[in-house]
Amino acid sequence: MALLPIADAQARLLALADRTPVERVRLAKAIGRWAAEPVVARRTQPETDLSAMDGYALRFADLPGPWTVIGESAAGAGFPGSVTPGAAVRIFTGAPMPPGADTVLIQEEAAREGDRLMLAGEGPAYPGRNTRRRGLDFAEGETLIATGERLTPARIALAAIGGHATIPVHRKLRVAIAATGDELVAPGAAIGPAQLPESNRTMLAAQFADLPVEIVDLGILPDDLDALTRTFADVQADLLVTSGGASVGDHDLVRPALEAAGATIDFWRIALRPGKPMMAGRRGDMVVLGLPGNPVSVFVTALLFAKPLIAHRSGAADPFPPLRAAILAEPLPANGPRTDYLRAAVIDGRVHASAIQDSSMLRTLARSTCLIVRAPHAPAANISDSVEILDIA
Structure with missing residues (x-):
């Protein structure tokens, strides 16, 4: 079976469901x-001309003064009259400009003795200075x-x-999250030598935290076809996201369980590293996403597929994470036939790829600030070459 290019998989995924009401x-x-x-x-x-500074509202044509102060205009309580030739109104920032005035003399350039106001600086340079015009x-x-x-x-x-x-x-999406695998136990629980604390549900919920979703935690599901089928058939959600059991091993039961529960798989296996075994389909109005089990693969596929799907269904005009250019700090080998997302960090303006890219290594992911995106069959890259990165922190 040929692997589906990432862009094609993303387009097909977004086409699986409409936006929510x-x-x-x-x-x-x-x-x-x-x-x-x-x-x-x-x-x-603003609905009317306002003063942008504390000072005096006056007519620019009357410069350089002097003026007679005839009242005050404060925010929320404007001067009830109008400014006539030779007159000025004490005014405060955000206060309405009184009719007849077109300029504000700031208080730092004004000298006042009683009601007599005089210029004590350069004054405003042009009509309308220190004002905010209606509709600005x-x-x-x-x-x-x-x-x-x-x-x-x-x-x-x-x-x-x-x-x-x-x-x-x-409307917010109802997103159900499940992890599969007999080897998994809840975080913090005692574990045996063949067991592993489950981390993917927590990570996925954190990845979705800035999106308009309601999370339904389905917990850890066993590698049992009947149990998986019953759970998947009973889920009431806009999106079901599973992790683990998406490959082709004897214990990879997510696809047959989804199909037994009435789901139709639209695509499976993507030209992506990490995350090749991801699958997507529908069960009724619910989109289903079967992610791999390794944590880094889950992170990358959620970033490229689950989050954009949620954003798209929530009304985003551009749901995909943006790429930007960065300068390599060290060379990279030529890439293979799949788009590769390398964990990396930008340090002192240059991007450094992590030495080990195994998809089970969460500490490497936690220390990364970006992913270097390597196109299929990209040639070797040298120090100071420009590459595309996707920021993750």
């Missing part, structure tokens, strides 16, 4: 989600947040000042 949530609950519809300004910001940030009807943009703290604040209390997003 749209709902509106309060802004405080929207962080980290994606806008399901354009967020359009319901007001103009945006005007009513402008799109503030486009469909598919991530709702960052700044964008949530933008929606708030644009007049919104809620924002349209896609």
Whole structure:
């Protein structure tokens, strides 16, 4: 069976399911989600000309003064009258500019004796200096947040000042996570010589922590076809992610169990290292992802497939992790027929690949800050060559 290229596998995976339904949530609950519809300004910001500094609102044409101070304008309580020739209004940052005034003389360049105001510095250089004009940030009807943009703290604040209390997003995904293997025990439990603490469920939940998901922990499942089939048939979720049992050994039972539970496998085995045995399919409306068992393989396949799938179904315009260029600190050998993701770290501006790339070694992964992406059949690379990396820390 030919191995499926990564890009083809990613495209087929995203095509397996539509985005979740749209709902509106309060802004405080929207962080980290994606806008399901354009967020359009319901007001103009600022709604009127404002002062950008503490000082005096006046007419630029009246420079160099002197002026008579006729009142005060503070944020939330503007001056009720207007500024006439030779007059000035004491004003504070964020306060409305009174009608007739077009410029602010900052207080550091002003001298005042009672109501008499005089220039004590260079003064404003042009009309409108030290002011914020109406609509400087945006005007009513402008799109503030486009469909598919991530709702960052700044964008949530933008929606708030644009007049919104809620924002349209896609419903959170219910994600079920299971580990398989008779050798696995819960973290912290006593283990025998043939046993291993299970780490993949915890790692996957941590990888999904910044995504809009509700995690369902199915625990550690035995290498038993009937038990796996029953569990998979009963799962109610948008996405089922398993780790282990995805290869072709006698104890690799995830694929037959999924099929016995009614799932259809869309693809299996990818031109990827680490993570070749990954599989994907559907059972009804639920997408199923069978990840390998080795922790590094789980991390990489979750990064390239599970997280983008969740982001896509949650409305992300671009769900895939971005690549960037980096300079090699040491040479790399020519690559084989699969895309290789090498654990590495950027140190002093150059990227260093880890000496050992065994997919069971979590400490190497924990010390890495990025993955070097090596295309299939990439030629040997030399010191100072440019390579593509994917940041992971």
